[in-house]
Amino acid sequence: MLILHCPCCGVDAEETELHAGGEAHIKRFGPGSDDDQFHDYLFMRENPKGVHFERWQHANGCGKWFHAARCTATLEVFGTYRAQTTEPPKDIRDAITAKRPGWVWREFS
Amino acid sequence: MKHYSAFAVAREALRSHTGWERAWRSPEPKKRYDVIIVGAGGHGLATAYYLGKNYGIQNVAIIEKGWLGGGNTGRNTTIIRSNYLQDPSAAIYEKSRSLYEHLSQDLNYNLMFSPRGVIMLAQTHHEVRGYQRTAHANALQGVPTEWIGPQRVKELVPIINLEGPRYPVLGGLWQERGGTARHDAVAWGYARACSAMGMDIIQKCEVTGVRQENGRVTGVDTTKGAIECEKLGIVVAGHSGQLAEMAGFRLPLEAVALQALVSEPIKPCMDVVVMANTVHGYMSQSDKGEMVIGGGTDGFNNYTQRGSFHHIEETVRALVETFPMISRLKMLRQWGGIVDMTGDRSPILSKTPLGNCFINGGWGTGGFKAIPGSGWGMAQLMATGHSPLTEAFSLDRFKEGRFIDESVAAGVAH
């Protein structure tokens, strides 16, 4: 049972209040993109055994989307943050580095 | 290989069963094999078995990180059916189901394949129409299924509650030759047969790298050293992504947890498999007498083989409503497995960007029932470069928008 801190309303919400939204920080490709770009945008998800960035919605709560940095192997949560960003903020990255030196995720590290 | 039979057991009984030989050898890896299969689960072992049986390719190693059959093959709810809607699914699952019919004899190992029949309940008008559609499709696909009414459902499943206050049972899609099998035995039976063909099953050996030269696979690095091969098959369920990364390509897969549970054993009370997709639960009774119960997957990427309890809760309350008599039975054990899911929830059996490297994965929640068919098709693909069974399940379908979506007819892929 995951318990995540909603940065929008401050509630430590258990999973039954949350809706999982899959990988975070995905750039949208629309008309004009080539087949590979579009394919990767829709289907090619990071699937790391380790540090992962994902989207969650506080569905049975304030209704807002937020992001979580989580380890898929231990379910450790490094932090949650607002969804209105194209990359994980520095404090989150630092928190991860402190726990998982040398971690890499897509272009982030 | 010593032949298994009642007579053999009787003979052995007289000498206190001291004469049984190992079901499979446990060799050290050779330097080189024609084919290496990574993953000694059902799919990997079946692939190896049909490579040997159908194509005479027997210089094969099956490499397993843990113990053979220790992954999802030994963690599922053992349902076997082929009443799928889309042509490619119906083809491979029906091939699989029909192979199961005679697999115990073929492998000389009793898998306890029990064609007790599978019902998929329709509890809304939408589901009724969905399953009637499936029945029509199945008739043209050579998959014997039948739409049945509530009374027939009740005859087949006396413990069912037709008049649930929320969803009455409006009928169901009935596949008489669907059923269950003993999941561990499937892995053990294939392993024994592979070993007998001279194939090497190398357990507790983890692949740490994939070797390649100018675009073609040449072997693998393992915790037991480097092993060369002509062709490589990656058949590792939840860990397909990790292996693909070693081979230098990515897969449209995500790993999530799927949970199941069993009740304490009781005397036989339900002789068919029932799936209730509107309320998300399915149940059958094992030969031990346990009610074997499963539901949907957890929603997030997870490699822990543990799920969240509320999914168990949702499944159980659905089944208590559907089968009220289980209310006072007790949950004996719950567990989880890691399944890898694709964009259309259908599997990938395909060539890969790396020459002579093949992938078989993405079975999601539907893998066990597919083991023989998957192995059959995968062996054909690896041996000949083409298989009608696997063609539609290629990697490029996502780019072309050519999906194989089974959810459309109210069905789920369990």
Add this chain to the structure above:
Amino acid sequence: MSEPISALNGARYDGIATIEELGLQGMITLRGDLDEKGLAKAAAAATDQQMPGPRKAHVTDDSGLCWMSPDEVLVLVPYAEVEDKLAGMVKALGNSHALAVNVSDARAVFRVSGTHAREVVAKLAPVDLSDGAFKPGDFRRTRLAQVAAAFWMEEDGAFRIVCFRSVADYVFKLLKVAAQPGSEVGVL
């Protein structure tokens, strides 16, 4: 014109707590920048309440403000006055970017009170309702069993619960089960 009728027309149940459907409550969903002065003023004007902080409700009788999310506040006004209050609010908001809409009829309101009120709600909502953790004026959006709901504590041991009108019957039955005789937990 005939009298408006609430979802359950004032149903009531007495168990280890008392469950009452309260009839119609004027409600306006107000979305916008809660820190923006004009918006806060418009909300205050309609309710005589200051803008509450996160997870708080400022309510007296039928009037008040409940913090729903960083850009949404639930405005409570007497049912009879909702159209006027809404019009006034829209006027006050002028052409600042905000949305105010009447949702009075889309909701049902319950009162759960009595010694075991906290326990009754704690059987259905995954929320810490111990007296140290949930006090009068605290507000929470969450779920009751299988439906979304929001509640606040109006005085110690008395909750107001808001849910969608279509599930009022379900929520009432849920609360009845949770308040059945002999089901005291004895910890909250």
Add this chain to the structure above:
Amino acid sequence: MSTRLSKLGRLIDRTKQVSFSFNGTTMRGFAGDTLASALLANDQMMMGRSFKYHRPRGVVASGAEEPNALVGLGEGSRFEPNQRATTTELFEGLSAKSQNHWPNLDFDIGAVNTAFARFLPAGFYYKMFIHPQPFWKHVYEPFIRKSAGLGKAPDAETRDADTYEHFYAFTDVLIIGGGVAGLQAAKAAALTGVKVLLVEQTAHWGGRAPVDGGTIDEGPVDKFVEQIVSELETMDNVTMRLRCMGAGIYDHGYALAYERLTDHAPQVAGPRHRLWRIRAKQIVTATGAIERPLSFAGNDVPGVMLASAMRDYVVNWGVTPGERVVVATNNDDAYRTAITLKNAGVDVLRILDARASGGGALADEVRALGIRVDPGKAIAKVSGGKRVKKVSICNQEGIGGARDEVSCDAVAMSGGWSPVVHLWSHCGGKLIWDDAQAHFRPDPDRPPLGADGAGFVSVAGAANGALALGETLSDANAAGLAAAKAAGGKAKRPKAPLGESAAELPMEPVWLMPANADTPLRVKSWLDFQNDVKVSDVQLAAREGYESVEHTKRYTTLGMATDQGKLSNINGLAILADALNAEIPQVGTTTFRPPYTPISMGAIGGEARGEVFQPIRRTPLHDWHDRNGADWEPVGHWRRPYAYQLPGESVEAAVNREVKNTRENLGLLDASTLGKLIVKGPDAGRFLDMMYTNMMSTLKPGKCRYGLMCSENGFLIDDGVVARIDEDTWLCHTTTGGAERIHAHMEEWLQTEWWDWKVYVANVTEQYAQVAVVGPNARKVLEKLGGMDVSKEALPFMEWRDGQIGGFDCRAYRISFSGELSYEIAVAASRGQAFWDALTEAGKEFGVMPYGTECLHILRAEKGFIMIGDETDGTVIPQDLGLHWALSKKKEDYLGKRAQQRSHMADPDRWKLVGLETVDGSVLPDGAYAVGEGTNANGQRNMIGRVTSTYYSANLDRGIAMGLVKHGPDRMGEVIEIPGTDGKSYKAKIVDPVFFDKDGEKQNV
């Protein structure tokens, strides 16, 4: 025989007699008895039959670990199979039946399996029953299932008479186990001021320490328990629950506790079970330890019992399992049983101590009591069928040549103690092997990790391997304090009480008795009593290559019984390790999974049963529909009338009547379930242009437009009429059940992709009761009610107006999903019923009738309008449905546009929407497929299309259908073949999908 003693029995009240029945025989016990102790008091040692061989089984333990004494409890709607007699509290009128035998417990046909045991070794069924193929399902399997299965199944129509509930609890420290360790840990934690929740599975505090003796702070253990309990009860930061078992520990500090409220008192009101869903910052498992049996021949004969259990029965319930007892042990603890028995007046004939050196201080005490102690001796075998008759004695070192025999009626055995590590392990806690005590215990360096990456579970007392009373208490004290600190408690240094117990010599592992027992003995040495797994079975598995502990477990079924191996696992592991010449830690354990002991399905489901199984959403008109013959159809969580049956009318007839009446007179439809979303803001138009395939930004205020929504993957997901309310406000209608989905869809894009766009969305679906007023008389009835001008001029097709009708404030939309003159009128939900009444009243003279969803479907099908969920199924794009006109060419982008450019979606061979008419006018079967020539590479018949909607049209008096057909629109007039599953094959002509009023004359009046 087993019998009640005249003294002892700390848990029973001899003044309160309780009568109960076992297999129909009435028996008596005392309040405080368990069913097991009461049965023993009535000399009922045999309590069941084993799973595989149906061997006689007596109670072997005294608590949750019991594998043998399982009974069917209660009757009818309260019947429960597989209930452990050892954890069932006795109550007046309790009725129990033993299990897994026929015709009765004493004489069981199934017991012939014992005679064939040698033919039924581990995994025999994998090697047999292979030929002939059909026999498995029809002959072998039914036999195996019947002889297996254990408890009786409740009757098919059983409805559980009890209720269940959940409770969400939050605490700083959760302590599982209310023995002296749990109590002390709770106190240590509570003194720091943190919130503590202490749960104990039995009905008593103190665990087994009061039975085992010793002193705490120089007083008796019972006194200490009494004191600390009353102390904790006075602390308001402590919550204590009895009959509440820690069932499972899950990620992020989530735990389940299973509280049995009325199992011991069925007459009491309230729920039967309560499932606690606990969020704890820290969890301490003080779950104690379980004694291991010894593996010797005949260790499964009724009367052979764990030494500690025998002690429990004497001390707690004043019952002795036998009158002449032999004790076999590899440790000092079992001597306590001998002392207890002797002091209770029971003959203890021998103590066979497998250790050559014999025992320590306790042994001296035993000798002083005149009990004979034989060091280095072992049990060669126990003889007896349904009851122990005699014990043959041999040297522990040897193959089992018996030297001596003792006739007795009970045997107490002790193979050492295993900590209960289940809960520690549920969430990933790892174990280490303790050589000195020959058991696995939690590895403090590898605890379960919480959300913060730090350990959140710790262990206290015997569960941690601290077996001696003194260690138990100091270990628990430290554990409680540490957990409290980790949970934010302020440092306090509570002193651990001083526990003193007799000094003990080290135990010596004994995995097989005697050490080199020969085959005839090993095939009679049980490891798993319930599943009939013997030493020889595990050795066979190892020999056949099932070397992984998981393989052995699954091949032999060791540890798969209802006790999940609580007694058998370690002994089995040791035998396996020996067979593999490996160390036990290398072999490792199987995975521990929740729950600790089985918990009821009812408790897991909680309140969600019957009426509140799932929410049913009701419109403001629900009750009216119900009173007026509605045949309900679930649509998502909504209920909608499928049709309204008049008395004596069939559903089909009702539908046809509604169809004709709506076209000829006047129909009313409750359209309240259609979603209504307000979208407002400077960027709302731009936003809707992305959401819909059509251009919505150009819609004029006061006007409506039909719109399509696609997923980013290109497929149709929803449709509906969009009305522009004012310059920056739109109202979007969605499908029934689409409201929440589409609202969430919009919010997701606004919050996570276009967060800089100025748009707000609100779901106002339930604010309104919306009624579709449909048919030639629609305008007449509205005009009769009076109010706003609804004339063709004032309210043209595809426009809307606010106003009043019949005195109701409303918004009227001139839209049509039926091709008729049609208005959809929205009024406040709280006035919906009154408005509907007004319409039905005023409509009488115009032939008003309500109509349901099936009529709605037929009317739209007659007009060739698509229905989301019928023509679409998640694989259909607008282009397939000939909806190109709704795909804006002007827009660079909208959700799904790029996807629809992919090769397969641009493929001219995609199946396209057409109308279908059977040549003979009959109705096409739903979901049928059209076939082409030949078969595909997999031998499947080639298909060229399918039926998406098919109805009987009362207006046209023939079957009409829509379908998707390959090259369909280019094949007008062609006849295609559509095989049914009814044996018939249908011939259908491809036609235009608009069957009725092609020029739309009826709606444009």
